[in-house]
Amino acid sequence: MLLKAENLQKQFGNTIVLKDISLEVNEGEVVAIIGPSGSGKSTLLRCLTQLEKVDKGRINVCGKQMVETIQNKAVYADYKTLHDIILDVGLVFQNFNLFPHYSVLKNIVDAQMNVLGIAKDKAKSKAMELLTKMNLKDRAGAYPCELSGGQQQRIAIARALALNPRILFFDEPTSALDPELTGEILKVIRSLAEEKMTMVIVTHEMSFAKDVADRVIFMDAGVIVEEGTPDAVFSNT
Ligand code: ADP
Ligand code: ADP
Numbered sequence: 230m231l232l233k234a235e236n237l238q239k240q241f242g243n244t245i246v247l248k249d250i251s252l253e254v255n256e257g258e259v260v261a262i263i264g265p266s267g268s269g270k271s272t273l274l275r276c277l278t279q280l281e282k283v284d285k286g287r288i289n290v291c292g293k294q295m296v297e298t299i300q301n302k303a304v305y306a307d308y309k310t311l312h313d314i315i316l317d318v319g320l321v322f323q324n325f326n327l328f329p330h331y332s333v334l335k336n337i338v339d340a341q342m343n344v345l346g347i348a349k350d351k352a353k354s355k356a357m358e359l360l361t362k363m364n365l366k367d368r369a370g371a372y373p374c375e376l377s378g379g380q381q382q383r384i385a386i387a388r389a390l391a392l393n394p395r396i397l398f399f400d401e402p403t404s405a406l407d408p409e410l411t412g413e414i415l416k417v418i419r420s421l422a423e424e425k426m427t428m429v430i431v432t433h434e435m436s437f438a439k440d441v442a443d444r445v446i447f448m449d450a451g452v453i454v455e456e457g458t459p460d461a462v463f464s465n466t
Pocket of ligand 1: 241246272
């Protein structure tokens with residue numbers, strides 16, 4: 230098992246956003262998290278990737294304990310452990326989060342040099358390999374603003390993959406895109422699924438969840454109300 234979260238609770242002020250969430254993700258599995266706006270999907274993803282801290286619960290990522298609850302309070306691992314976890318976890322955001330003043334190539338090369346500490350030449354050849362795979366080899370010298378949203382998101386995916394994550398998280402990866410560009414991203418995610426990349430995808434695109442997910446988690450008001458194969462979940466909704 231690559232990810233195990235138990236009894237996660239999170240509130241902002243008096244608003245309870247995650248009530249008692251437990252979930253597991255196995256190696257090679259694609260899990261889609263769906264549900265109405267405001268149900269807590271994004272907060273859950275942010276808690277699983279440490280962009281946000283839980284109030285209570287336990288999270289284990291790739292065999293390392295990130296959070297546990299001691300005397301009713303969440304206690305986080307020390308910095309070194311968290312740093313190790315960051316090396317295992319990749320993230321793709323809704324708004325791509327590319328550096329606008331860096332070329333496509335530099336976005337991918339710098340991430341590898343900074344996070345993995347590898348040499349520039351090696352980072353460059355890995356970046357070109359991934360750009361080729363994303364069908365964007367000829368845009369290596371372009372700046373993000375010169376690319377379509379779908380192309381920018383494919384660059385963001387290439388950058389995440391360049392860091393060799395064991396698990397890749399997507400937060401609404403297509404919500405800033407037109408329907409035709411959404412299809413481009415779906416194709417990329419489908420091919421990653423075929424390569425058995427472990428992925429957790431928060432999405433409002435039902436077609437996405439139906440098409441690539443092995444398992445669908447349906448959230449509402451901070452709880453998981455349903456969980457199962459796409460066929461099982463969508464036959465009830
Ligand atoms: P979803 O991703 O399902 O749309 P979110 O996780 O974004 O849901 O939000 C769940 C609830 O938590 C919403 O009511 C939202 O306003 C609230 N919320 C999210 N982040 C914060 C925050 N940083 N501070 C206060 N409330 C927040
Ligand atoms: P998303 O649905 O992608 O989370 P939002 O517009 O709901 O987008 O939130 C954007 C950012 O604002 C997120 O970081 C979220 O955690 C935060 N946020 C959302 N709702 C609130 C809120 N009620 N108070 C403070 N911050 C919030």
